[in-house]
Amino acid sequence: GNSVTQMEGPVTLSEEAFLTINCTYTATGYPSLFWYVQYPGEGLQLLLKATKADDKGSNKGFEATYRKETTSFHLEKGSVQVSDSAVYFCALSDRSYIPTFGRGTSLIVHP
Amino acid sequence: DVKVTQSSRYLVKRTGEKVFLECVQDMDHENMFWYRQDPGLGLRLIYFSYDVKMKEKGDIPEGYSVSREKKERFSLILESASTNQTSMYLCASSPAGQALGSYTFGSGTRLTVV
Numbered sequence: 001g002n003s004v005t006q007m008e009g010p011v012t013l014s015e016e017a018f019l020t021i022n023c024t025y026t027a028t029g030y031p032s033l034f035w036y037v038q039y040p041g042e043g044l045q046l047l048l049k050a051t052k053a054d055d056k057g058s059n060k061g062f063e064a065t066y067r068k069e070t071t072s073f074h075l076e077k078g079s080v081q082v083s084d085s086a087v088y089f090c091a092l093s094d095r096s097y098i099p100t101f102g103r104g105t106s107l108i109v110h111p
Numbered sequence: 112d113v114k115v116t117q118s119s120r121y122l123v124k125r126t127g128e129k130v131f132l133e134c135v136q137d138m139d140h141e142n143m144f145w146y147r148q149d150p151g152l153g154l155r156l157i158y159f160s161y162d163v164k165m166k167e168k169g170d171i172p173e174g175y176s177v178s179r180e181k182k183e184r185f186s187l188i189l190e191s192a193s194t195n196q197t198s199m200y201l202c203a204s205s206p207a208g209q210a211l212g213s214y215t216f217g218s219g220t221r222l223t224v225v
Contacts, residue, residue, distance in 0.1 A: 041120075041218070041219075042218050042219070043115070043201055043203075043216030043217050043218045043219050044154075044201070044203075044214075044216040045216070046214065089153065089154070098156065098159065098169075099214070101153050101154045102153060103151065103152060103153035104153050104154075
């Protein structure tokens with residue numbers, strides 16, 4: 001079956017630091033890959049997505065590249081802000097409309 | 112602004128009570144989902160529905176049931192609440208035939224069973 005593995009958190013950074021949150025996946029076929037973000041007290045929001053190998057998704061300064069050879073979709077941001085503090089979920093979706101989520105990684109950014 | 116609305120943000124119920132969690136979407140989406148979210152476990156799918164009066168079990172359906180009498184409304188029912196059902200519950204919807212990425216989530220209901 002499908003699975004998504006994310007690095008465990010919390011990830012604690014100072015403002016303007018570089019962020020990487022690792023995500024690897026196992027799936028048959030060619031899934032679409034996603035990052036969702038959950039701000040405190042809110043539901044999940046789509047952050048970015050990539051639908052085929054070598055695609056790069058980007059939004060709000062965040063980027064992730066679909067790497068089929070390493071089955072990875074790592075999330076990066078060059079300079080984080082306090083407002084980026086949230087929980088980040090990596091997910092995949094194949095032909096089914098039922099996605100597979102990772103367990104989430106909490107990011108804490110200090111001023 | 113399109114949205115998924117969950118009727119309560121916080122709910123406290125007693126053990127053994129029958130609990131209803133309501134979810135309404137205004138996007139005319141065919142698919143609706145109920146998840147629970149627990150620390151360290153991420154999101155786990157309880158039930159989903161791809162049409163009115165249709166329902167399918169997810170990964171953890173035990174102790175729960177659902178109702179979808181109208182397209183826009185998907186209710187989660189805890190038949191007899193127990194303390195291990197204390198959790199954050201998230202509702203989501205998506206259009207028919209579209210994979211994740213078209214999901215819209217509600218803000219969640221934090222349920223405490225005492």
